[in-house]
Amino acid sequence: MPVTIRDVARASGVHVSTVSRTFSAPHLVNPETRTRVLSTAESLGYRPNRAARALITGRTHNLGLIVADIANPFFPPLIKAAESQARQRDYHVFVADTNEDALVEEELVQALAKQVDGVLLCSPRMSNDHIEQLRREVPLVVVNRLVEGIPAVVMDVAQGAKAAIEHLVGLGHRHVAYLAGPRGSWTNRELRRAATATARALGANLTVLGPHQPTETAGVGAAEQVLRSGATGVLTYNDLMAIGLLEGLHDRAVKVPEQLSVIGIDDIALSRLIRPKLTTVATPTAAAGRAAVDMLLQPDDDRRTTAQVTLQTELVVRDSTGPAPRRTAASRPPSATPVGSLKE
Amino acid sequence: MPVTIRDVARASGVHVSTVSRTFSAPHLVNPETRTRVLSTAESLGYRPNRAARALITGRTHNLGLIVADIANPFFPPLIKAAESQARQRDYHVFVADTNEDALVEEELVQALAKQVDGVLLCSPRMSNDHIEQLRREVPLVVVNRLVEGIPAVVMDVAQGAKAAIEHLVGLGHRHVAYLAGPRGSWTNRELRRAATATARALGANLTVLGPHQPTETAGVGAAEQVLRSGATGVLTYNDLMAIGLLEGLHDRAVKVPEQLSVIGIDDIALSRLIRPKLTTVATPTAAAGRAAVDMLLQPDDDRRTTAQVTLQTELVVRDSTGPAPRRTAASRPPSATPVGSLKE
DNA sequence: TAGTTCGCTGCAAACGTTTGCTTAGCCAGA
DNA sequence: TCTGGCTAAGCAAACGTTTGCAGCGAACTA
Missing domain, CATH: 3.40.50.2300 (Response regulator)
Incomplete structure (x- = not known):
């Protein structure tokens, strides 16, 4: 039922790899072929399957955002800003609520780990040790906490x-x-x-x-x-x-x-x-959300230099x-x- | 680097399919083998890759939740309730904000379609026609709108x-x-x-x-x-x-x-x-969030009968x-x- | 004219799972 | 001893992509 890359390939008379390249490396395919593929993809309503792509590239283009309490009015502006920033960079974000519970926090990070390219941990309640440990399973940026060696965004x-x-x-x-x-x-x-x-x-x-x-x-x-x-x-x-x-x-x-x-x-x-x-x-909660997403999405080399940012309060x-x-x-x-x- | 089913299989001296079954169909594997596999999985820190699983089962165990404005205080309680209900059923939820823009709404549903088992569309701004069309790409439950033939949760x-x-x-x-x-x-x-x-x-x-x-x-x-x-x-x-x-x-x-x-x-x-x-x-926004998730996760047969629920206001x-x-x-x-x- | 490069495309393996089918071993019944 | 059934486990194909490698003309170089 769902239309795959193979359907598009068949319909436009090319190999699947050509279709794939049309989307992920357009400069490698002949402009003529490219437009043909694109138009048949369009007419078939093809949408790439990101999960399948993630399987092979290792990048899910998803982010996790974990907060203590979604309904606490402090968080929505942060969530909104983070989500918006992420989407601008073509990322989707999982939002999860821990109910102020450190255990739930940990479970969530682990459950999300395989499904995301990074996790934003906002106002965590768990111990620093736990955070450092989780850091090894998935890239992490912590908001509202300073932990040695962990990228963080904090307010002053x-x-x-x-x-x-x-x-x-x-x-x-x-x-x-x-x-x-x-x-x-x-x-x-x-x-x-x-x-x-x-x-x-x-x-x-x-x-x-x-x-x-x-x-x-x-x-x-x-x-x-x-x-x-x-x-x-x-x-x-x-x-x-x-x-x-x-x-x-x-x-x-x-x-x-x-x-x-x-x-x-x-x-x-x-x-x-x-x-x-x-x-x-x-x-500055919205700014914190944006900054955190930016840090998470930065290439690894830069991350060390900008590991911790402090935003001014007033x-x-x-x-x-x-x-x-x-x-x-x-x-x-x-x-x-x-x-x-x-x-x- | 990440530990896969294969690593677990090797470490516990069984075939990958046995490991797979240990998790997805435990009754099919000998109790003795099962505990052995489970303990090596535990010690290796194995976490199943849900994306890979989704690829073959067709179920992602993810939900999409689209709202007009996360920062509008009407939504956070709904988001919180929906997320909580979803997680209880072992689902994670993508939250996205449309900024009250009907176009963004549509793009979001389409972008999410392949990645989720269903989408909650809250207080949509797009036309009914568009909703019906999207309904064909992905299971949909609409909140705060009544559309012919689309499962919905509305407040009276x-x-x-x-x-x-x-x-x-x-x-x-x-x-x-x-x-x-x-x-x-x-x-x-x-x-x-x-x-x-x-x-x-x-x-x-x-x-x-x-x-x-x-x-x-x-x-x-x-x-x-x-x-x-x-x-x-x-x-x-x-x-x-x-x-x-x-x-x-x-x-x-x-x-x-x-x-x-x-x-x-x-x-x-x-x-x-x-x-x-x-x-x-x-x-009753929280109730609406829960109800919507329940509808989305219901087996297909029941869905028709409970297609539209109206919650009382006071x-x-x-x-x-x-x-x-x-x-x-x-x-x-x-x-x-x-x-x-x-x-x- | 032969050799080299280049642009484009096809081939096939791989990602981490699930699952229908097959096999091995065992036991019961005849 | 043979048949049949059962349990437990292995085998291999499949899911929808990406990507290194190879092939193939055409164009350029010598």
């Missing part, structure tokens, strides 16, 4: 966290908190590290809260914890948690930014649609941050039990 | 539009508008039809505005048009446009729902995060709708020039 979130904490302290906040993301996340470690270091350098007090799932729900649930901490300014692992936090605070009648300042990370589309508009650290100040309140006690709802004392 | 948006208009008229709105989506969209036509019919049946006045791109930006831009129309209640093609409209109205200091009521469609996560919380018609009343204002003139900003007269 440390710089972003620094800017965020500086922003808060500059507004007079002396006690800030970092609402942490999931355990396996490199970004989470970076943020935590940079936030802590910056706070210390500025003589401010920083509390780390978490870890948490990087979801809005987790943010809602963390509101209580944040209030208890006594912090007047919060940096969160991502915008989703920040937005959840905003909701949780709203439910408790805590005013943002009057009583509490909140900063997210990522600058997802949502963050400027909610009220108050979220102050956040913008990460603090976007909107309406969820403001001057520190005078008396922090006011920022707590009556029901909240204060824990620990606040250093002013 | 007509019912949703009816409920929405009834809700508005019930609140006293006599002049309502439908802010239309893109031209090729079946959902758009359904909504328009149902909204018009319902309004007529209730003796209300309905204005159709559009078509528009189904984006937030388009919604912002349509604010002026909506105000000019004189309508006091608006149903939009999707939540994204509704949210944009809300923004545009906010910029013009028009109060929602006091001066204007807005209803979206889809109930994307965003719609309960913005203020006012959006009244909207919830569509009006979710939140804060963006309220009683019609007394004097509609008040709902217009000073700068807006009234066009047409309002029948009260």
